[in-house]
Amino acid sequence: MPVDCAFQTTIERISILDEHGVYDEQLGEGLIPDSDVVALYRHMTMCRHFDEIAFKLQRSGRMGTYPQNKGQEAASLGAAYALEDKDWLVTCYRENAGLFWRGVDPEKILLHWMGDERGNHIPVRATPLAIPIGTQMLHATGLAWASKYRGDGGIGCTFFGDGATSEGDFHEAMNFAANLDLPVVFVCQNNSWAISVPTRIQCSAPTIAQRGLAYGMHSVQVDGNDIFAMVKVVREAAERARCDNRPTFIEAVTYRLGDHTTADDASRYRDPEELKLWEARDPMIRLRNWLEQRDLWDENQEQAQRIENEAIVSGIVKRAEEIEPPTTNDIFNWMYAETPKVLETQRKTMRTSSLGQGFDGV
Amino acid sequence: MANLTLVQAINLALTQEMEKDDRVLLLGEDIGANGGVFRVTEGLHDRFGGDRVVDTPLAESGIIGTSIGLAMGGLRPVPEIQFEGFLGPAYDQLCTHAGRMRSRTRGGLTVPMTVRVPVGGGIHAPELHSDSPEAIYSHNPGIKVVMPASPYDAKGLLISAIRDPDPVIFFEPKRIYRAFREEVPEEEYTIPIGKARVAREGTEMTMVSWGASVVQCMNAIEESGRDIELVDLRTINPLDMDTVATSVRKTGRAIIVHEAPSNCGVGAELSARIMEQCFLHLEAPVQRVTGFDTLMPYYKLELEYLPNAERIGKAIVETAAY
Numbered sequence A: 001m002p003v004d005c006a007f008q009t010t011i012e013r014i015s016i017l018d019e020h021g022v023y024d025e026q027l028g029e030g031l032i033p034d035s036d037v038v039a040l041y042r043h044m045t046m047c048r049h050f051d052e053i054a055f056k057l058q059r060s061g062r063m064g065t066y067p068q069n070k071g072q073e074a075a076s077l078g079a080a081y082a083l084e085d086k087d088w089l090v091t092c093y094r095e096n097a098g099l100f101w102r103g104v105d106p107e108k109i110l111l112h113w114m115g116d117e118r119g120n121h122i123p124v125r126a127t128p129l130a131i132p133i134g135t136q137m138l139h140a141t142g143l144a145w146a147s148k149y150r151g152d153g154g155i156g157c158t159f160f161g162d163g164a165t166s167e168g169d170f171h172e173a174m175n176f177a178a179n180l181d182l183p184v185v186f187v188c189q190n191n192s193w194a195i196s197v198p199t200r201i202q203c204s205a206p207t208i209a210q211r212g213l214a215y216g217m218h219s220v221q222v223d224g225n226d227i228f229a230m231v232k233v234v235r236e237a238a239e240r241a242r243c244d245n246r247p248t249f250i251e252a253v254t255y256r257l258g259d260h261t262t263a264d265d266a267s268r269y270r271d272p273e274e275l276k277l278w279e280a281r282d283p284m285i286r287l288r289n290w291l292e293q294r295d296l297w298d299e300n301q302e303q304a305q306r307i308e309n310e311a312i313v314s315g316i317v318k319r320a321e322e323i324e325p326p327t328t329n330d331i332f333n334w335m336y337a338e339t340p341k342v343l344e345t346q347r348k349t350m351r352t353s354s355l356g357q358g359f360d361g362v
Numbered sequence B: 001m002a003n004l005t006l007v008q009a010i011n012l013a014l015t016q017e018m019e020k021d022d023r024v025l026l027l028g029e030d031i032g033a034n035g036g037v038f039r040v041t042e043g044l045h046d047r048f049g050g051d052r053v054v055d056t057p058l059a060e061s062g063i064i065g066t067s068i069g070l071a072m073g074g075l076r077p078v079p080e081i082q083f084e085g086f087l088g089p090a091y092d093q094l095c096t097h098a099g100r101m102r103s104r105t106r107g108g109l110t111v112p113m114t115v116r117v118p119v120g121g122g123i124h125a126p127e128l129h130s131d132s133p134e135a136i137y138s139h140n141p142g143i144k145v146v147m148p149a150s151p152y153d154a155k156g157l158l159i160s161a162i163r164d165p166d167p168v169i170f171f172e173p174k175r176i177y178r179a180f181r182e183e184v185p186e187e188e189y190t191i192p193i194g195k196a197r198v199a200r201e202g203t204e205m206t207m208v209s210w211g212a213s214v215v216q217c218m219n220a221i222e223e224s225g226r227d228i229e230l231v232d233l234r235t236i237n238p239l240d241m242d243t244v245a246t247s248v249r250k251t252g253r254a255i256i257v258h259e260a261p262s263n264c265g266v267g268a269e270l271s272a273r274i275m276e277q278c279f280l281h282l283e284a285p286v287q288r289v290t291g292f293d294t295l296m297p298y299y300k301l302e303l304e305y306l307p308n309a310e311r312i313g314k315a316i317v318e319t320a321a322y
Ligand SMILES: Cc1ncc(C[n+]2csc(CCOP(=O)(O)OP(=O)(O)O)c2C)c(N)n1
Pocket: A094, A131, A132, A133, A134, A160, A161, A162, A163, A164, A165, A189, A191, A193, A194, A195, A256, A260, B029, B058, B060, B082, B086, B089
């Protein structure tokens, strides 16, 4: 018996606007109308400013732990732009840009990190930030399944980090989506680190994209700091999901320019040279250059945008900070559709001991 | 003798056990160069190297499942789960394997591992970083559950846990990780697992607690000005009912304080056993001052949820007056 090749493939890596500002006219042909590119860039600058202010709020004691999104704006924004409102966004916590584009009120995200559950009440097709790593991809798979079942034309798009691809739930989600023919787009934001652990400890294959391939779905690597490439691959993946009920795995290669969260100090484990390298690959720098080369943007607009962003973000902060404090009723009211008597008693008395609740045992 | 925080005491215990026994190895997320997100393993990677202080893939089931294998393979793994809220993925390995291995192999295979887990609320952390799941793991047979309330106890209990022939979940109350210091001997010592400590003697009533709540109890007792006995359980499974019952028979009254919800909490177990073992001595119904039967709220409301000196104080007055 000869040794045959049972299967052979390659993983494509898609880049349209690279870090040197080189734009692939062919791949980028007709991809995003100029006016939309401007809007996307403006949105990114607002998100970056939001991120900086959120960081400062934490540092000045006005907010709890916050995970900076800095440097990763293009990945989720490109996806949100490519998707439709009926599609679910099932994210982690580095997808502010995409969520805001979809219509999630940024003050909700601040409220979440300010320790306020009201930040999770989101009236669009997006789930609240997922704190337990690697769990939400199954929900996206189920949401996509529901859309398929109901025939509403929606799909699920889920985001997670490189670290999350080590969790068992991630693999189960991929396996379900592929084998049950579900319309899901999996987007892994490979930002090189899971807190202090480098991607090599999560995946020793040359690409994370191979993981999707192993489950039998179309898988691709993309420059996650290139918004054009993100739009292209997510659009294709959405089409594949919507028309063929087939999932796609997208490895978006990006980088976490900040610490893991405000509770972290990346200088303990990360080479500053690596950071410098990636600062030059910032998705906003290349996008601004692209716009300026085409006379779609200039320094005056940049200045005006900065002022506008300051006003927008200070309004967001003001609304988040000035919300009336939650009452203790909030602890109880949302546990069940109908509050059981035991909880009613606890809510009323704010006590758990029987004597404190008026039960005297007589 | 040094004046140490709870974090430092644990670090010292780990260092000494690793020096002494090369079967001891640490594994978990971010415990290496980063020294753990709470810096509990700070310096250990440098000192013992990457074979004994291992940064693992981000997978709690993987961490515990491989620890079970390491333990059955003759080592003494000390896995870290970064926060108690992330024990979820490891639940299966803990409860369907770690707790069952000795019994189902009739002692042929055993799992001497110590799972270190920061626990509890009060530090303004995000969701799932503030829970108290000790009852869940105590309910599952075969796993010992330990929670120190002071740096001194942390060192002695952790050494015992590492040397214990069975799986131990060692919960570290993060609210008191750095809240106070205590004299901790440099030389090795152990504190037995399964033995409670009378943290304060008294005659009027008994208060039972563990972990960070012990501090709240102590404050409440001092504010009350009453002669109250405080039992710090130290070990939640197996329960040291001898110490608890002896105290309650003496005082006739009992209050149990914990952060977790009261419904099916460890307080429920204690209360039932006190009723069973001290029935004719009781002069008041056993009281439970606990978290509510809800989710641990996000941090704006967490102090309303956690039992505090005020809420404990009311229970003291009511119990004394009964
Ligand atoms: C189940 C679970 N385990 C551990 C953690 C603690 N934790 C929070 S973020 C993180 C790293 C996540 O890395 P990655 O998936 O790459 O996402 P990134 O933060 O890099 O965007 C860890 C270990 C958690 N939140 N959930």
